[in-house]
Amino acid sequence: MDSSIPPVSSRAVQGDISVPVITFDAGQTLVELDLDFLRRRLAERGTDVSVEALAASAPAAWARYDELVAAKGHPWHELMQALLTGAGIAAPAPLVAWLWSEQPRANLWRRPIPEMVTLARELAARGYAVGVLSNSEGRIAELLAEVGIADPFRAVVDSGRLGIEKPDPRIFAHARAALGGGEAIHIGDSWPADVAGARGAGWRAIWYGRTARGDVDDPGVAVAPDAAGVRAGLARFGISFG
Ligand SMILES: [Mg+2]
Incomplete structure (x- = not known):
């Protein structure tokens, strides 16, 4: 032994x-995704949007996420892009990129x-x-x-x-x-x-x-x-x- x-x-x-x-x-x-925190982050970048508009946009954005998740793993950018677009923010890509770059120190979840x-x-x-x-x-x-x-x-x-x-x-x-x-x-x-x-x-x-x-x-x-x-x-x- x-x-x-x-x-x-x-x-x-x-x-x-x-x-x-x-x-x-x-x-x-x-x-979960904190829509009020997201609203405040966007305001810091000069983009005003209400929590209500973000909340109204969320179901479709999550549906988009669910559609893509099997193929892409974690389609974070697509979710955020759909969420902001649905809340009435035009051309949100630079904001999405900024939010992603901030995610390690200011997690939106x-x-x-x-x-x-x-x-x-x-x-x-x-x-x-x-x-x-x-x-x-x-x-x-x-x-x-x-x-x-x-x-x-x-x-x-x-x-x-x-x-x-x-x-x-x-x-x-x-x-x-x-x-x-x-x-x-x-x-x-x-x-x-x-x-x-x-x-x-x-x-x-x-x-x-x-x-x-x-x-x-x-x-x-x-x-x-x-x-x-x-x-x-x-x-x-x-x-x-x-
Ligand atoms: Mg999870």
């Missing part, structure tokens, strides 16, 4: 493998989704190893602190810091190690990054949000259009709340 292999009990110091790991994606899962934050807090209070696993620009931990929702998360794993993005199984492995737990569940809105990524890493997944619908022929995936659906999915995976 190779004496360099540590006894199983020594692993316990790194974490309790009986504690399930539960990670949340950030954008469109914990935080900063409006907390309250029912998901509440859920994360309940899970943390129940003792689960709760974390964030995000494809982002390297400042997601600071952003969560800035908007006052960092408290439930034991670890924040940001692709911009790690140099590995979802769906790469290595980022999931990193998150699981950082959270020091056992079986793992990831919650997120992107099928390829969050759901397929988690499944490829041997995790279970909850597909959350606007586009999460239909039957998925995989017992390791729960489909959750809203936070109540996420709770139902977690319960199905054996996570208890109370």
Whole structure:
């Protein structure tokens, strides 16, 4: 026997493998596009638009995003272009380019989704190893602190810091190690990054949000259009709340 292999009990110091790991994606899962913040940023560039006009434009802009997402991955520019055009801003391309260049330090996705934050807090209070696993620009931990929702998360794993993005199984492995737990569940809105990524890493997944619908022929995936659906999915995976 190779004496360099540590006894199983020594692993316990790194974490309790009986504690399930539960990670949340950030954008469109914990935080969403903040239209008032966007309005203020545009005003700084001399473009006045109301939150109401942006809100009215948003459904069509998201429909455009959904149309392109399969082919383009994360069509951020197209979403923003459609959003601003639909809100009545003519020739918004330079503004879109500026917003993109600002995104690392002034992330527009900063409006907390309250029912998901509440859920994360309940899970943390129940003792689960709760974390964030995000494809982002390297400042997601600071952003969560800035908007006052960092408290439930034991670890924040940001692709911009790690140099590995979802769906790469290595980022999931990193998150699981950082959270020091056992079986793992990831919650997120992107099928390829969050759901397929988690499944490829041997995790279970909850597909959350606007586009999460239909039957998925995989017992390791729960489909959750809203936070109540996420709770139902977690319960199905054996996570208890109370
Ligand atoms: Mg997302």
